[in-house]
Every structure is written in structure tokens, then in C-alpha cells.
Amino acid sequence: MPGITWQRCIDRLQTELPSQQFNTWIRPLQAAQEGQMLTLFAPNRFIKDFVANKFSSRIHELVREIEGELAPDVVLEIGSGPQPTHDAPPVQPVVGSPQSAPLVSGAATAGSIPAVRQAPPRREPVAPQRVAPQPRVVESERAEPSVAHQPGLLGSYTFDNFVEGKSNQLALAAARQVAENPGSAYNPLFLYGGVGLGKTHLMHAVGNALRADKPDAKVVYLHSERFVADMVKALQLNAINEFKRFYRSVDALLIDDIQFFAKKDRSQEEFFHTFNALLEGGQQMILTCDRYPKELDGLEERLKSRFGWGLTVAVEPPELETRVAILMNKANQAGIELPPEAAFFIAQRIRSNVRELEGALKRVIASAHFTGKPVDIELIKESLKDLLALQDKQVSLDNIQRTVAEYYKIKVADLMSRRRSRSVARPRQVAMTLAKELTNHSLPEIGDSFGGRDHTTVLHACRKIKELRETSSDIREDYKNLLRSLTT
Numbered sequence: 001m002p003g004i005t006w007q008r009c010i011d012r013l014q015t016e017l018p019s020q021q022f023n024t025w026i027r028p029l030q031a032a033q034e035g036q037m038l039t040l041f042a043p044n045r046f047i048k049d050f051v052a053n054k055f056s057s058r059i060h061e062l063v064r065e066i067e068g069e070l071a072p073d074v075v076l077e078i079g080s081g082p083q084p085t086h087d088a089p090p091v092q093p094v095v096g097s098p099q100s101a102p103l104v105s106g107a108a109t110a111g112s113i114p115a116v117r118q119a120p121p122r123r124e125p126v127a128p129q130r131v132a133p134q135p136r137v138v139e140s141e142r143a144e145p146s147v148a149h150q151p152g153l154l155g156s157y158t159f160d161n162f163v164e165g166k167s168n169q170l171a172l173a174a175a176r177q178v179a180e181n182p183g184s185a186y187n188p189l190f191l192y193g194g195v196g197l198g199k200t201h202l203m204h205a206v207g208n209a210l211r212a213d214k215p216d217a218k219v220v221y222l223h224s225e226r227f228v229a230d231m232v233k234a235l236q237l238n239a240i241n242e243f244k245r246f247y248r249s250v251d252a253l254l255i256d257d258i259q260f261f262a263k264k265d266r267s268q269e270e271f272f273h274t275f276n277a278l279l280e281g282g283q284q285m286i287l288t289c290d291r292y293p294k295e296l297d298g299l300e301e302r303l304k305s306r307f308g309w310g311l312t313v314a315v316e317p318p319e320l321e322t323r324v325a326i327l328m329n330k331a332n333q334a335g336i337e338l339p340p341e342a343a344f345f346i347a348q349r350i351r352s353n354v355r356e357l358e359g360a361l362k363r364v365i366a367s368a369h370f371t372g373k374p375v376d377i378e379l380i381k382e383s384l385k386d387l388l389a390l391q392d393k394q395v396s397l398d399n400i401q402r403t404v405a406e407y408y409k410i411k412v413a414d415l416m417s418r419r420r421s422r423s424v425a426r427p428r429q430v431a432m433t434l435a436k437e438l439t440n441h442s443l444p445e446i447g448d449s450f451g452g453r454d455h456t457t458v459l460h461a462c463r464k465i466k467e468l469r470e471t472s473s474d475i476r477e478d479y480k481n482l483l484r485s486l487t488t
């Protein structure tokens with residue numbers, strides 16, 4: 001009974017592992033048993049490799065403990081099993097992208113394995129981990145064409161100053177893997193997500209790590225618009241062959257914001273060939289985009305499908321703790337003393353993205369320099385006055401109630417009413433939780449604004465929604481959408 005063995009195994013793992021680890025690595029696995037073989041299917045290579053590295057021996061132990069002498073062999077594969085053995089939550093879409101966009105999608109999910117690049121999924125014992133060969137680093141002996149300058153890497157974007165949080169954990173782990181093993185398992189690495197969330201930073205961090213490892217590696221970073229401009233210039237100058245040679249001679253090609261390729265057919269054509277050549281040559285590519293590639297209009301299907309050959313990972317907006325950590329980190333780099341309560345205050349108010357957060361911090365620092373005052377909440381309120389006023393307008397209790405009612409297609413009056421049916425009670429709880437999170441109103445004040453309810457009702461609502469955000473992808477999605485529309 002594979003279901004039972006694996007179910008018991010995951011029950012144990014659930015108690016042993018932090019929930020985030022469990023949800024990220026174990027939950028997506030599906031199991032199937034044939035005779036003495038228990039196969040665990042991972043949805044992509046990233047998860048498979050991680051599980052093989054970190055959890056395989058524990059899984060073996062548990063299976064042996066559960067089944068004793070008759071314990072089946074456990075193998076790990078990429079693909080989807082015949083039936084799910086547990087209630088795996090749907091993967092989370094990135095904010096701003098349609099629900100279908102997975103948080104991580106791998107090249108080799110069943111049915112998408114390109115024949116030229118990869119063998120069909122192989123049965124591999126869980127324990128031994130295959131180490132991908134290091135790609136050959138080519139000396140940059142070729143002449144660079146006059147049309148293509150070697151765009152530079154930003155040395156300041158490194159792994160060291162990238163603050164890890166729940167929202168970017170997978171992307172960071174994937175980027176580190178690529179830095180350690182360029183041109184192999186995760187090629188291309190495709191990072192996607194909303195603006196200002198650290199995609200460019202991560203991409204440079206990989207490039208800098210590659211350079212640190214091999215100083216003469218030819219790592220080229222550029223914005224996709226630059227690729228287009230260079231190509232147009234090359235065509236004008238009759239230098240397209242040089243253009244091709246240049247881009248194909250790199251050890252790693254990092255292209256930012258590839259959404260700008262949309263509708264530029266000639267550039268896509270050129271990029272398609274460059275892409276294939278680099279992939280064939282085992283040269284690493286990292287691409288970023290503001291949305292999931294499959295959702296990108298105006299991009300050729302063959303490119304979309306190739307982007308999915310490597311590893312596609314979302315970067316999501318950072319949660320409060322990460323925003324605080326980023327602020328502390330940036331202040332530290334700027335040599336500024338930022339008291340934790342001040343960092344907390346800014347992080348609570350500025351939630352849209354890290355770039356905005358940095359912008360706000362810069363304003364505060366400038367104002368501290370200018371006035372000679374210490375950085376405290378008073379100074380922050382003063383220097384971010386216009387921004388905060390705008391926000392206060394957006395996150396008033398009234399507006400939260402209106403926005404939530406509209407979102408769930410109910411009346412604001414329903415939120416105040418005594419009605420307890422699920423279709424009204426849940427939105428009410430969501431609205432109360434948003435009010436607690438986004439405003440400085442006390443629990444009694446919030447309760448009062450929802451038809452004179454008690455503060456314990458608000459507390460209960462906040463706990464319930466917190467729990468549901470862990471267990472229900474619908475609520476998680478609703479909450480995220482509402483947060484976004486109230487704060488950006």
C-alpha cells in the first residue's frame with residue numbers, strides 16, 4: 001500500500017521539518033509503488049535534486065522503520081505520479097501573474113522534456129547524487145564586434161548582500177546552484193516576478209560569483225532592450241555575423257527583463273538561435289521577466305517552451321520580517337544606525353517592493369544628514385510625509401471594507417451585519433485581518449468598525465486567517481491580491 005507507507009512517512013516528516021521546508025520540498029512529491037519499488041515523483045529537477053541531497057537518507061530510514069524487513073526500495077524521479085497521495089496545495093502564483101503560474105517549474109516535468117537536451121526521466125536511487133560536470137570555461141579569445149560592447153556586471157549585487165526571506169528563498173537557492181554548477185542542470189535559469197523584487201540583483205550575484213570563481217570567464221549582462229538595439233545596429237552596419245559571434249562566445253549570458261522581446265520578431269529569431277547555441281555549448285543563461293513566461297504575449301511559442309527547459313522560479317514580494325532585515329542591511333551598508341523600531345515602522349508602511357523600500361530609506365537617510373537629527377520614527381514620519389499620507393488614504397478602515405466587499409462581490413453592509421454564513425463570515429475575517437495588518441487601529445476599534453464587534457472576534461479572525469493562509473491556496477491568493485491592491 002504505497003499510499004499508506006508514504007502517507008505515514010510524510011506524517012513523520014511533517015512533524016520533524018519546519019513547515020516551510022515541508023511544504024516546499026516534501027509536499028509536492030507524489031508516490032507510486034510497484035512491487036518492491038516506491039517511486040517518489042518530484043515535479044521538477046530542482047526539487048528532485050534538493051530532496052535527494054537533503055532528505056533521502058531520512059526518507060530511507062523512515063520507510064525502513066515503517067515497513068521493516070519488507071521495506072521497498074525508494075527511487076526518486078521527475079514527473080507526476082499516477083495519483084496524488086496527499087493533498088498537495090497548488091503552487092503559488094507570483095503576485096500579478098495568473099493563477100496558473102507555478103512558483104517553481106522545472107524543465108523536465110512530464111511531457112515537457114525536450115528530446116535534444118535530455119534523456120527521459122531516469123530511475124535513480126534516492127541516495128547517490130549525480131554531480132553535474134562543470135562546463136568548460138572558454139577563454140575570451142574572440143574579437144568583440146564594434147557593435148556589441150561587453151556590458152558590465154554590477155559588482156555591488158552579490159549573494160552576500162542579498163537578504164534571504166520566504167519570498168525569495170527558492171530563487172536564491174536556484175541562483176546559488178547555478179553559480180556552483182553553471183551550464184548544467186538549470187539552464188536557463190528563469191527568474192520572474194514583479195518589479196523591484198531582486199531578480200536583477202540575483203542575476204548579477206550569480207555573474208559575480210562566476211567571475212570570482214574564474215576571473216577570465218566571459219560573463220555578459222545586459223538588458224533585453226540592449227540586445228535588440230545591438231542587433232538593429234549590427235543589421236544596419238552589416239555586422240550581424242560579428243553580433244552572433246559575440247553573443248555565442250560568452251560563458252554566461254544574463255539578460256534582464258525579457259518581456260521587452262515581446263513583438264520584436266527579428267530579435268526573437270536572433271535570440272532563439274543564440275539561445276540554442278549557448279544551450280548546446282553548455283554556456284549558462286539567466287533570464288528575468290516580469291511575469292511567468294507562458295503568460296507573455298507577443299513571444300514566440302518556441303521561445304516560451306525553451307525558457308521552460310531549465311528552471312523557472314518566482315520571486316515574490318518580501319514579507320514584513322524580510323523587509324525589516326533588508327532595511328537593517330541597507331542601513332548598515334550605508335553606515336547608518338537604524339533602530340529596529342524605525343526599520344519596523346518603514347517596513348510596515350512600505351510594502352510594495354524592495355526598490356520602494358530602498359527609496360524610502362534613502363530619503364530618511366538624506367533627511368537625517370540634512371537636519372543632523374537621529375533616525376527615529378519622528379524623522380521618518382517627517383521625511384516620508386507625502387508617501388505615508390497617500391498610504392493612510394488607501395488603508396483606511398473604510399477603504400479596506402470597500403475593497404474586500406468588492407473583491408468578494410458582497411455588500412459593505414454584509415461585513416457589518418450579524419450574518420454568519422461562510423460567504424460573508426470569511427470575507428469579514430479577511431477584512432479584519434487586513435485592518436489589523438495595515439492600520440494602527442486597536443483591536444477594539446477594528447471590532448467596532450465591523451458592526452460593533454468585540455475585540456476577541458477580531459483576534460479570532462486574525463488567527464483563523466493566518467491558519468487558512470497556510471492551508472488554503474484560495475485564501476492565500478485572495479489575501480495576497482487584496483494586500484496588493486490596498487498597498488500599491
Ligand SMILES: Nc1ncnc2c1ncn2[C@@H]1O[C@H](COP(=O)(O)OP(=O)(O)OP(=O)(O)O)[C@@H](O)[C@H]1O
Pocket residue numbers: 157161162163164168193194195196197198199200201202257288290326354355358
Ligand atoms: N532580498 C534582497 N536583499 C537585498 N537587496 C534587495 C533584495 N531584493 C531586492 N533588493 C534590492 O532592491 C533593488 C531592486 O532590485 P532589482 O533591481 O534586483 O529588482 P528586479 O526584480 O530586477 O526589478 P525590475 O523588474 O524592475 O528590474 C536593488 O537595489 C536590489 O539590490
